[in-house]
Amino acid sequence: ETGVTQSPTHLIKTRGQQVTLRCSSQSGHNTVSWYQQALGQGPQFIFQYYREEENGRGNFPPRFSGLQFPNYSSELNVNALELDDSALYLCASRTAGARDEQYFGPGTRLTVT
Amino acid sequence: AQKVTQAQTEISVVEKEDVTLDCVYETRDTTYYLFWYKQPPSGELVFLIRRNSFDEQNEISGRYSWNFQKSTSSFNFTITASQVVDSAVYFCALSHLSSGYALNFGKGTSLLVTP
Numbered sequence: 001e002t003g004v005t006q007s008p009t010h011l012i013k014t015r016g017q018q019v020t021l022r023c024s025s026q027s028g029h030n031t032v033s034w035y036q037q038a039l040g041q042g043p044q045f046i047f048q049y050y051r052e053e054e055n056g057r058g059n060f061p062p063r064f065s066g067l068q069f070p071n072y073s074s075e076l077n078v079n080a081l082e083l084d085d086s087a088l089y090l091c092a093s094r095t096a097g098a099r100d101e102q103y104f105g106p107g108t109r110l111t112v113t
Numbered sequence: 114a115q116k117v118t119q120a121q122t123e124i125s126v127v128e129k130e131d132v133t134l135d136c137v138y139e140t141r142d143t144t145y146y147l148f149w150y151k152q153p154p155s156g157e158l159v160f161l162i163r164r165n166s167f168d169e170q171n172e173i174s175g176r177y178s179w180n181f182q183k184s185t186s187s188f189n190f191t192i193t194a195s196q197v198v199d200s201a202v203y204f205c206a207l208s209h210l211s212s213g214y215a216l217n218f219g220k221g222t223s224l225l226v227t228p
Binding site: 002040041042088092101103105109 | 117150158216
């Protein structure tokens with residue numbers, strides 16, 4: 001186990017709704033990244049937070065937003081859900097200096113109907 | 114541009130066979146990191162190995178071995194004497210400073226090992 005937890009495990013939402021996914025980082029990790037993995041694809045980088053500020057973003061629209069809290073837990077928020085948002089959402093945490101060691105959580109499976 | 118290509122979509126082998134998973138990458142950075150992850154049906158990504166661009170030494174860990182060749186921009190992964198438990202999707206990934214060390218994944222290779 002990596003010490004990274006995510007909730008909920010599964011979620012079903014309707015198109016147009018909003019969703020919040022949560023991630024609890026491994027103790028001492030101040031950097032968290034979120035990835036979207038569509039079925040049959042590799043994970044795609046959404047964004048990264050370091051010390052509560054976004055410091056990197058992939059090719060995702062602004063309706064994908066996030067927060068990182070002082071205890072380094074984080075949230076991924078998606079507004080105006082679309083069918084294509086159905087995917088496995090993974091978070092990964094690391095210390096800022098350990099650029100080569102990212103620890104992934106088990107993921108949240110989001111289904112948009 | 115960064116890009117990771119895993120040309121093999123699916124591979125099926127019989128237990129005890131050796132299998133090599135290919136990974137080819139593109140980057141303009143001179144300092145970068147390469148990774149392999151395993152994703153079993155449960156979905157969690159399991160870290161297998163990372164290599165930095167200055168370390169071309171091949172590595173062996175039990176039945177797993179990795180061949181990093183900068184000349185061909187390849188980072189291939191070999192499983193010797195495959196086992197049923199090796200069945201999973203395997204991802205190669207690339208990261209570097211200019212992307213904040215975000216991981217750029219290939220599309221993955223699905224490996225099925227049958228008894």
